[in-house]
Amino acid sequence: MLESLQHLFAGFGVATTTVNLTYCLIGAIVGTLVGVLPGLGPIAGIALLIPATFGLSPTTALIMLAGIYYGAMYGGSTTSILLNVPGETASVITCIDGYRMAQKGRAGAALAICAIGSFIAGTLAIFGMVFLAPPLAEAALAFGPAEYFSLMVCGFVVLSNVTGGSIVKSLMMAVVGLIIGTVGLDPVTGDARFTFGTTYLLGGIEFVAVAIGLFGIGEILSNVGKPQAALDQSVTVPRLKELYPSLQDLKQSIGAILRGAGIGFGVGLVPGPAPVIATYASYMVEKKTSRHPETFGHGAVEGVAGPEAANNAACQSAFIPLFVLGIPFAPPTAILLGALLIHGVVPGPMMISEHPEVFWGVIASMYIGNFILLLLNLPFVPLFANILRIPKRVLLPLVMVFCITGMYTVNNSIPDIWVMLLFGVIGYTMRIGGFEGAPLLLALVLGPKLEVAFRQALMISHGDFGVFLSRPISAFFLAATFLFLCVPLVRAAARRWQARANPA
Amino acid sequence: MNPQGREAIGGIILFLFGGATLALSLGMPIGNFRAAGTGLFPMILGILLMTLSGLFLAGLVAAKRKSPSAPPAVPAEPPFGRQWAMFMGATVLAVALFGTLGFPLTVFLLMALLLRSLGMRKWGGVALLSLATALSAYVLFVKILKIPLPAGLPGL
Numbered sequence: 207m208l209e210s211l212q213h214l215f216a217g218f219g220v221a222t223t224t225v226n227l228t229y230c231l232i233g234a235i236v237g238t239l240v241g242v243l244p245g246l247g248p249i250a251g252i253a254l255l256i257p258a259t260f261g262l263s264p265t266t267a268l269i270m271l272a273g274i275y276y277g278a279m280y281g282g283s284t285t286s287i288l289l290n291v292p293g294e295t296a297s298v299i300t301c302i303d304g305y306r307m308a309q310k311g312r313a314g315a316a317l318a319i320c321a322i323g324s325f326i327a328g329t330l331a332i333f334g335m336v337f338l339a340p341p342l343a344e345a346a347l348a349f350g351p352a353e354y355f356s357l358m359v360c361g362f363v364v365l366s367n368v369t370g371g372s373i374v375k376s377l378m379m380a381v382v383g384l385i386i387g388t389v390g391l392d393p394v395t396g397d398a399r400f401t402f403g404t405t406y407l408l409g410g411i412e413f414v415a416v417a418i419g420l421f422g423i424g425e426i427l428s429n430v431g432k433p434q435a436a437l438d439q440s441v442t443v444p445r446l447k448e449l450y451p452s453l454q455d456l457k458q459s460i461g462a463i464l465r466g467a468g469i470g471f472g473v474g475l476v477p478g479p480a481p482v483i484a485t486y487a488s489y490m491v492e493k494k495t496s497r498h499p500e501t502f503g504h505g506a507v508e509g510v511a512g513p514e515a516a517n518n519a520a521c522q523s524a525f526i527p528l529f530v531l532g533i534p535f536a537p538p539t540a541i542l543l544g545a546l547l548i549h550g551v552v553p554g555p556m557m558i559s560e561h562p563e564v565f566w567g568v569i570a571s572m573y574i575g576n577f578i579l580l581l582l583n584l585p586f587v588p589l590f591a592n593i594l595r596i597p598k599r600v601l602l603p604l605v606m607v608f609c610i611t612g613m614y615t616v617n618n619s620i621p622d623i624w625v626m627l628l629f630g631v632i633g634y635t636m637r638i639g640g641f642e643g644a645p646l647l648l649a650l651v652l653g654p655k656l657e658v659a660f661r662q663a664l665m666i667s668h669g670d671f672g673v674f675l676s677r678p679i680s681a682f683f684l685a686a687t688f689l690f691l692c693v694p695l696v697r698a699a700a701r702r703w704q705a706r707a708n709p710a
Numbered sequence: 711m712n713p714q715g716r717e718a719i720g721g722i723i724l725f726l727f728g729g730a731t732l733a734l735s736l737g738m739p740i741g742n743f744r745a746a747g748t749g750l751f752p753m754i755l756g757i758l759l760m761t762l763s764g765l766f767l768a769g770l771v772a773a774k775r776k777s778p779s780a781p782p783a784v785p786a787e788p789p790f791g792r793q794w795a796m797f798m799g800a801t802v803l804a805v806a807l808f809g810t811l812g813f814p815l816t817v818f819l820l821m822a823l824l825l826r827s828l829g830m831r832k833w834g835g836v837a838l839l840s841l842a843t844a845l846s847a848y849v850l851f852v853k854i855l856k857i858p859l860p861a862g863l864p865g866l
Contacts, residue, residue, distance in 0.1 A: 374766045381759045392748040431794045603824035615857050623805050639720030657751045669744035
C-alpha cells in the first residue's frame with residue numbers, strides 16, 4: 207500500500223508539470239464541449255483529436271485524451287438534463303430524472319449535483335484504482351463467455367425494472383433492441399444478416415443514430431405537435447441563488463453518490479459498456495433503496511446523483527483492464543489503446559514497470575482533471591440552465607440542426623441521418639404507445655456481445671446449457687436475474703392479497 | 711383512440727415484428743446449440759418477442775375484462791397533425807438536399823423552414839435567426855472543430 211502511495215505521489219509530480227496541466231485543462235474543456243454536442247461523443251472526440259497529440263510525449267498525449275474522455279462523459283449529461291438528448295450512451299439514464307428536474311425549473315440543481323457527484327465518485331475511483339488495480343484485474347480474468355452472458359441478461363432484467371413501467375413492455379423493447387443488433391455481419395461466421403442486399407447495413411445499424419433518433423428527435427417530434435401557446439413557453443429558470451442544489455438536495459444525494467461510485471467502480475472492471483451498465487444498475491439500486499420510489503421518473507435528485515457518480519467511477523476504473531491487461535473493454539478505451547500504441551507504449555502487465563511515468567501520471571492527472579471539471583462546470587451551471595429560457599419555437603429547430611450535424615459527423619454519412627430520422631418517428635410512435643426507449647438502446651449496444659458470449663459458451667460446453675449454472679459467477683448473476691424478475695411479481699401478489707384482506 | 715387501444719396496436723406490431731424476424735431467420739442456416747448457425751440467435755429472439763407480446767396482449771385483454779373503465783396507463787401524446795407533417799417534411803427536404811447544397815446553406819434552409827413550420831410569421835426574424843445559426847454552426851464545426859462536412863455545389 208505504501209509503495210502504491212509513493213508511486214501516486216510521483217505521478218502527481220508528473221501530472222502537475224505546466225505542460226501536463228495545460229493539456230489536462232484543454233482535454234477537459236474540449237471533452238465537455240464534445241459531450242454537450244449531441245452525436246459527438248467521447249469516441250468521436252478522442253478519434254478526432256488523436257492526430258493533434260502526435261507531437262506530444264506519450265504521458266501528455268494520454269493525459270489530454272483521457273481528459274477528453276471523462277470531460278465528454280460529464281458534457282453528455284448536460285444535454286440529457288437540459289434537452290432530453292443524451293450526448294452519449296451512458297447519459298441515457300440521466301434523461302429520466304434530470305430532464306424532469308429541468309422541466310420543474312431545477313436544471314441548475316441537477317447540473318450541479320452531476321458535477322459534484324462526478325467529482326466525488328472520480329476521486330474515490332482513483333484511490334480504488336491505486337490500491338485495488340492488480341488484484342481486481344486478476345478477478346476480471348475469471349470472466350468467461352458464460353459469466354459474460356449471465357451478467358448481460360441480468361443487466362437487461364435490472365433495466366426492465368428501471369423504467370418504472372410494465373416489465374413485460376420493457377423486456378419487449380429489450381428484445382427489439384437485440385433483434386436490431388443482429389443486423390449486419392454475423393459476429394462469428396461473418397455471414398450477412400437482415401441486410402436485404404444493401405452494403406450500408408453490413409456494418410449494422412449505427413447506434414448513435416438510434417440513440418439520437420429515439421431520444422432527441424422523438425422528444426422534438428412530441429413537442430412539435432403541441433399547440434402554439436405551448437411552443438411559445440419556455441421553462442422558468444429561477445434566480446442565481448436558487449440554481450444551485452440546496453442542503454437538502456446534497457443530503458439526499460450523498461448516499462446515492464457513494465453507492466453509485468462503488469457500483470461504477472466494480473462494473474468498470476468487467477467487459478462491456480461499463481458506464482452504461484453502471485448507470486442503469488445505480489438507478490435501479492437507488493429506486494429500490496429509496497423511501498420514495500414513486501418520485502423516480504418524476505425528477506428525483508438521487509436518480510441523477512447515483513447514475514452520474516456511477517458513470518464517472520466506471521470511466522475511471524475501465525482504465526484498469528486497459529492498463530494492466532492491455533484489453534479495452536469499451537470503445538473509448540479501445541481508441542485510447544490505439545493512441546497508446548501510436549506513441550509506442552504497449553499496455554499490459556509490464557506497463558507499470560516499463561512506463562511508470564505514463565501509468566501513475568495518467569492516474570494522478572485524472573484526479574486533477576476531475577477537479578478542473580468541477581471548477582469549470584459549477585460556474586457554468588447558470589449559463590447552461592439559461593438554454594431553457596429559449597422558447598421551444600426556436601429551441602426545437604436548433605436542436606434538430608445540432609442532431610443532424612452531430613449525426614453526420616460520426617461517420618460522415620447522410621444515410622445515418624435518414625436512420626436517425628426513422629428512429630425519431632419510431633421513438634415518437636413508441637411514446638404514443640407508452641413504450642420506453644432506454645431498454646431498446648441498451649440491448650442494441652450489448653446485443654452483439656451477448657450473442658457472441660452465448661454462442662461461445664455453448665460451443666465450449668458442447669451445447670450443454672448447464673454451463674450457465676455450473677460456473678459460480680454465472681450462477682450468481684442468473685440467481686440475481688431470477689430475483690429481479692420475481693420481486694415485482696411477489697410484491698404485486700402481496701398487494702392483491704392485502705387489498706382482498708382490507709377491501710375498504 | 712384511447713391509451714389501451716394504442717398499447718394494443720403496439721403489442722400487435724411487436725408480435726408481427728417478432729414473426730417477421732422468425733420467418734426471415736428460418737431462411738438462414740440454424741445449426742445446433744453446439745455449433746450455432748447465423749439464424750439461431752435471431753430465431754430465438756423472434757420467438758421470445760412473439761411470446762412476450764402475446765403475454766402482453768393477453769394481459770391487456772384480461773385487464774379490460776376485469777375493469778372496463780380502467781384509468782389510462784400511458785400518457786396522452788399530441789397526435790400527428792398538420793404542423794407535425796410540415797416540420798418532418800421540411801427536415802426530410804433539407805436532409806435530401808444536404809449533399810447538394812452543402813452544410814451552411816442546408817442549415818440556413820432547414821432553420822428557416824422549421825421556424826416557419828412552427829408558426830414564426832415574421833420573415834425578417836426567420837431570416838436573421840437562420841443566418842445566425844448557419845454562420846455559428848459553420849464557424850464551430852467547419853472552422854474550429856475542422857469537421858469535414860458536405861461542401862455541396864457552393865463549395866463552402
